Amino acid sequence: MTIANTISEIVRIDLGDRSYDIVIGENLLGQASSYLHLPKASAALIVSNTTVAPLYEAALKQALSEHFKVIHTVHLPDGEAHKDWVTLNSVFDTLLAHACDRQTMLFALGGGVVGDMAGFAAASFMRGVPFVQVPTTLLAQVDSSVGGKTAINHPMGKNMIGAFYQPQRVVCDLSVLKTLPPREVSAGLAEIIKYGPIADMAFFDWIETNIDALMACEPQALAYAVRKSCEIKAHVVGQDEREAGLRAILNFGHTFGHAIEAGLGYGEWLHGEAVGCGMVMAAHLSEALGFIDAAFVKRLTGLIERAGLPVKGPLLNATDNAGKYLALMLHDKKSVAGDIKFVLIEGPGRARVSVAPEATVRAVIDRCCA
């Protein structure tokens, strides 16, 4: 596999009048040229969090000052535990305190949580204002900032309240990944690895070959992985924006993963860690249902482990662990009429969404948990 020169590449998300570009490259965040040709607006609001703002907000503000007369900022508390209505409301409070109008453009500067909340704020403020994603984690660059899913959590379920709302642009600055803690890099790799078994085994081969370079955040390797991930996601989302069918395959590993996150309490494991482990469990379920062989499960598990991710599910309940997982998965958004819908690997590079017999699921959970 060759790694193309990927500095400042563009991946187009094709959604008719909601189409937009993902711009990928080094040192993009602080360049005014990254924000050319956006809809006209006099004011911008940078939505960031208390961890990311000190690192990158000044550079973004400087770049935006060439395009906007006024730039406001709001800093959310860091972490999935704050992805709730109270935090979201602080964005609305800021917008209204500054008398922002319906042309105000929001900039989501941060990881998936900031992107989800700034996106839902943009979707809802005055019934919709434009926004731009400036993801600063690997996970956000390859997954959450792309495709228009925005949401907050409800005490009874993750991402239960939100909107499909597309950004005007996604600016993926690879340079910011250099400051990312290793645990966050691994979490991002989970979503990158995901694209292999569901859609593209050649990419999976490439990840296996380059996993050490990716773990070390080598720019060329990251650039290729980000671009490829965005291309695959763009292709899927372009066919099914509102998750009527196909798009659900992007949730491979997420049904078990959400149960882990909810069962441990949001924020205990990173989302990517839960997805990594969830993919192992979903692969075992696919094997138990006869779709794939043990060798492929072992190969996928090995790569997930090399990416520094957990491959054993946590115990969520001492007396009926499988029952606890099942109860939590029943609240997954893919569940319909009391049936849990799993994303299964039909064969390497091909996914399907399907129900599964409870006994089989219980056996898989028992086998996969520590």
Added chain:
Amino acid sequence: MTIANTISEIVRIDLGDRSYDIVIGENLLGQASSYLHLPKASAALIVSNTTVAPLYEAALKQALSEHFKVIHTVHLPDGEAHKDWVTLNSVFDTLLAHACDRQTMLFALGGGVVGDMAGFAAASFMRGVPFVQVPTTLLAQVDSSVGGKTAINHPMGKNMIGAFYQPQRVVCDLSVLKTLPPREVSAGLAEIIKYGPIADMAFFDWIETNIDALMACEPQALAYAVRKSCEIKAHVVGQDEREAGLRAILNFGHTFGHAIEAGLGYGEWLHGEAVGCGMVMAAHLSEALGFIDAAFVKRLTGLIERAGLPVKGPLLNATDNAGKYLALMLHDKKSVAGDIKFVLIEGPGRARVSVAPEATVRAVIDRCCA
């Protein structure tokens, strides 16, 4: 003017794949046939309030029982003062407590507040579930249930948080209007009268002729007024779903009206009362800017008065009343970059959105307030 036989008429809202029908007629709410051919779902949630539910929920539930296996209900506290996040969240709590899935269909049974909140809940729950409007006030039947505007209030502004989200159907049962208090009838007539000066003077003539029949809730008169109002609104919304331009003319009277509602505290005046008075003020402003003559202002004011609506604005501040109105109007969603956008009558039956000199607006407020 002849009044057509309007029992069970259909007005189509043409919005591509978001198109839907408004069904207008007597005794529709409790008939199973009113809910045929909706998307397949196993569960329904009726969202109503503590005033309307005792009157109509049983009949709706009975009718829906032929289409849904399970029907849940949630009763919101009555009134604009409760159109907030806390109340909205009670809808999400109910949906999640019953493990509702993303096919669950919401039914908004009530006036504008219920419709706005159930609609926004439907737009946001799991990023969007289908919903049906069953408006039980005249105002909701001729205005708020049609066109897909949903929202809740923020302490700093009305309808500041919401979505453009279209229902699957609107079922306008004229029979329910018989139990409506006279004050609510008048409030609904404000939005009916509105369609005349902005779009259709023949309809305005008809309203003038039939105002007594409308005040008395005569079914044939109401049926014609509801259908005609929905047709005009459908025509405008069909051209500009997300209020990029033309649709804003439907806010005639609403800029001053929102200031009245916010200044007095939401719920003090009914929305329709504030709009009625706001139309008088906007007409005076249109005259002051030279668009229409005093005779037309007088004619419009006379009809609004005959409809039982206030025509003098309340004093919102003892020392600088006009300044208070201006400050409140600056928070209106139509305002852009610090300019208040007014919907003005350019000539009878024709509206435009425009800024106005502050001195002129102040003079109009001084002249129009009690």
